[in-house]
Amino acid sequence: MKTPQKRTTIYDIAKKLNIAASSVSRALSNSSKVNPATKALILKTAAEMNYQQNVMASNLRKGSNRTIGVVVPRINQGxxxxxxxxxxxxxxxxxxxxIICQSNELHAREVDCVNALINQHVNCIVISIAAEPGGHEHLQQVLDHRIRLIQFDRVVDELETFKVIxxxxxxxxxxxxxxxxxGYQRIALLEGPQNLDIFRQRKEGYLSALRKHGLPILEELMCENAWTKELSAEATRKLLGMKNPPDAIFASTSDFSALGVLEVATQMGISVPEQLGICGYSNEPFTEITSxxxxxIDQYSFSMGKTIGNLFFQEMEVADLHIEPKIMSIKPKLIVRKSTQRS
Amino acid sequence: MKTPQKRTTIYDIAKKLNIAASSVSRALSNSSKVNPATKALILKTAAEMNYQQNVMASNLRKGSNRTIGVVVPRINQGxxxxxxxxxxxxxxxxxxxxIICQSNELHAREVDCVNALINQHVNCIVISIAAEPGGHEHLQQVLDHRIRLIQFDRVVDELETFKVIxxxxxxxxxxxxxxxxxGYQRIALLEGPQNLDIFRQRKEGYLSALRKHGLPILEELMCENAWTKELSAEATRKLLGMKNPPDAIFASTSDFSALGVLEVATQMGISVPEQLGICGYSNEPFTEITSxxxxxIDQYSFSMGKTIGNLFFQEMEVADLHIEPKIMSIKPKLIVRKSTQRS
DNA sequence: CTGAAAGCGCTTACAG
DNA sequence: CTGAAAGCGCTTACAG
Known part of the structure; x- marks a missing residue:
């Protein structure tokens, strides 16, 4: 633990040039109130001395560190x-x-991450909450510490914050x-954890479509917590083993679930889409190449990320903390492929 | 741009309890030299006053910000x-x-990212370089600023730094x-940009295997710059259109390339693995579900990430800056699937 | 346009 | 165990 040699500071430059540190600071921050000649000299000397601004000091003084913290369940998910x-x-x-953190779907770890980011005095926290149920006092804390907050995708609805969904x-x-x-008539639903609003909404969409088309709502066709490939495969085995099995499965949780369905159907010799229609969620790259x-359903994730960034800079960065939070809803797009085209 | 209300500082706590700020600091940092009773009181008061340490100030004072900067070509690649x-x-x-940055494979942007991280005084920079050719003065700069540096995967070989490859x-x-x-005899190679060492090494491996088994090295079977799905598909069309086409293609650049090969072969009615063997690189999830x-080849990416982290904490965090850099090489694993199994 | 000074909030040697 | 003081490196009102 040693510091072999000090870094150049503005005082070193000031001393060398026999001027005040404040002038050096002004020249480096490109302030207008400084003689162009001295400014040029300062910049030249700074470069020669290999000067790099100490952002920690600058941040402390300015009270902002130009940093956005991101908390997601998993970084390595498309x-x-x-x-x-x-x-x-x-x-x-x-x-x-x-600054990126992952909750690994665990509530306690999410709380930890959020606290760490509050501690860092980030300007904004962008979060999509973990699947594990838990309170949201930690998000209230963010607001209490006057840090801007954007929830996206998996949001706590009752919390009044900016949201991109x-x-x-x-x-x-x-x-x-x-x-x-x-032409599918008996459509099964694979559900995700109902404590997450996104999965409740997807179920609601399923129900409303059935109602709209006058189809019966059948409890036996709705499978709870089928939100991994494995759990979905298991649920599918059960569904397809029924006396009166479904003729389509909407894997509302993810494409990984849909893949589980497809694999089981293939194993059982059930032809897709003829005997069984399959629809997933998220448009993972692999959905294009399965057979x-x-x-x-494509969620436009990359552009959603851009939307979040733009939201911060355009509406929040310099705005009053107490403005009415904006909610932006992006309409996902249905991508029809072979697994549901009977006609 | 307003600060509605100040955050609680250690001085606020000190004033309230009529003690010195230094005692508060010691209590909060869990130092031993502090009366357990006062310590308890301080912690309680701090909690009541909703105190959060100002990490910027702490960092400035300690000269370290406990941050690692990561620069990769793309974040959203498996x-x-x-x-x-x-x-x-x-x-x-x-x-x-x-702190995460992406170079988007552009050299200039990579230089930018690295400079920003130097400015942040991160403790360490972890980088995998962009494909676009360029110098490596920016990496030398990192070392000059006494910031620890770990290169991984795509490394600048001649630069003496820690490496995980x-x-x-x-x-x-x-x-x-x-x-x-x-039993494949005419094996084609899809190459990546040869300015990147990883692609040169993969080509070298291809050549040495041919030599070892006494097979001829044929220039017409080696395709330069076939490192996207599209470029690979194009190269494959050329290869398979030859009078004497290859009977196997090693897509050394990635599984996306291998997928391009597979799609073209399927379109042309060429059976895999019987008429054409295909091998990719990286073990992307989709390779398991194509037909x-x-x-x-699996590169153990997640555990490679852990290795990088451990390397920093175990060997670099508190060590002298001028220790001999360590190079860790991880042996990837060949995953044999159907696209190459004729027997 | 320039300088002297205060202060961002913390930590830590120093003295007691 | 506790306090007073200095200082990390910068920025910015203030005065000139």
């Missing part, structure tokens, strides 16, 4: 990594940094309507 | 997002933050040997 990539594209151009209900309703139009390719 | 997820797992437990040559050689053992499934 949807979230695309969101982050999109955000980075925006923040990079604004000279902001992104997908219209899950509408997208799901469209997907199920599409299945009905293709048959899988119908799914 | 390989890199896994590396980051693995690193985060380690840094989270150590209370370090991760895959043994690309050996893995490629094994893959090609496997093809030869399966046929694709033989590929």
């Amino acid at each position: 949807y979230f990594s695309n969101i982050i990539a999109g955000m980075e594209d925006i923040t990079y151009n604004k000279g902001y940094n992104l 997908n219209d899950n209900e509408r997208a799901s309703s469209e997907a199920v309507s599409h299945l009905i139009q293709q 048959p390719s899988i119908t799914t | 390989y890199f997002s896994n590396i980051i997820a693995g690193m985060e797992d380690i840094t989270y437990n150590k209370g370090y933050n991760l 895959n043994d690309n040559e050996r893995a490629s050689s094994e893959a090609v040997s496997h093809l030869i053992q399966q 046929p499934s694709i033989t590929t």
Whole structure:
């Protein structure tokens, strides 16, 4: 633990040039009130001395560190990594940094991450909450510490914050309507954890489409907590083993679930889409290359990331903390592929 | 741009309790030299006053900000997002933050990112360089500023830094040997940009396997710059249109390339693996579900991320800056699937 | 346009 | 165990 040699500071430059540190600071921060000649000299000397601003000191003094904290369940999931990539594209151009944390779907870890970010005095926290149920005092804390907050995708509805969400209900309703139009009559639903609003909304979309088309709502066709490939495969085995099995499955939780369905159907010799229609959610890259390719819903994740970034810079960065929070809803797009095209 | 209300500082707590700020600081930092009773009182009061340490001030004073900067070509690519997820797992437990930047494969942007991180006084920079050719003065700058540097995967070989790499040559050689053992005789190579060492090494592995098995090295079977799905598909069309086409293609650049090969072969009615063997690189999730499934090479990206994190904490965090850098090589694993199994 | 000074909020040697 | 003081490196009102 040693510091072999000090970094150059503005005082070193000031001393060398026999001027005040404040002038050096002004020259470096490109302030107008400084003689162009001295300014040039200062910049030249700074470069020669290999000067790099100490951002920690600058941040402390200015009370802002131009940093946005991001908390997601998992970084290495197509949807979230695309969101982050999109955000980075925006923040990079604004000279902001992104600090990334993953909750691993655990509430306690999410609380930890949020506290760490509050501690860092980030300018804004962008979060999509973990699946594990838990309170949201930690998010209230963010607001209490006067840090801006954007929730996206999986949001705590009752908390009044900026939100960037997908219209899950509408997208799901469209997907199920599409299945009905293709002639499917007994459509099963694979549900995600109902403590997350996104999964409740998707279920709602499923129900409303059935109602709209006058189809019965059958409890036995709705499977709880089928939100991994494995759990979905298990649920599918049960569904397809019924006396009166479904003729379509809407894997509302993810494409991974849809893949589980497809694999089980293939194993059981059930032909897709003829005997069984399958629709997933998220438009993961692989849905295009399975056989048959899988119908799914694209959430525009990369551009959603950009939307989040732009929202911060355009509406929040310099605005009053107490402005009415904005809610932006992005309409996902149904991508029809072979797994649901009977006609 | 307003600060509605000040945050609680240690001075606020000190004033309230009529003690010195230094005692508050000591109590909060869990120092031993403080009366347990006062300490308890301080902690209680701090909690009541909603105190959060100002990390900017602490960092400035301590001269370290417990942050690691990461620069990768793209965040939203399975390989890199896994590396980051693995690193985060380690840094989270150590209370370090991760700042993430993406170069988008552009050299100038990479230089920008690195400079921003130097400015932030991060403790360490972890980088995998962009494909676009360019110098490496920016990496030398990192060292000049006494910031620790770890290169991974795509490294600048001549720069003496810590490195975490895959043994690309050996893995490629094994893959090609496997093809030869399966009876393939005319094995084509899809190459990546040769300014990146990883692609040179993979080519070297291909060549050495051919030599070892006494097979001729044929220029017409080696395709430069076939490192996206589209470029690979194009190269494949050329290869398969030859009078004497290859009977196997090693897509050394990525599984996306291998997918391009598979799609073209399928379109042309060429059966895989019977008429054409295909091997990819990286073990992207989709390789398991194509038909046929694709033989590929797993790089253990998540655990590689952990290795990078551990390397920093175990060898670099508190060590002298001028210790001999360590180079860790991880042996990737050949995953044999249907696309290469003729027997 | 320039300088002297205060202060951002913390930590830590120093003295007691 | 506790307090007073200095200082991390910068920025910015204030005075000239």
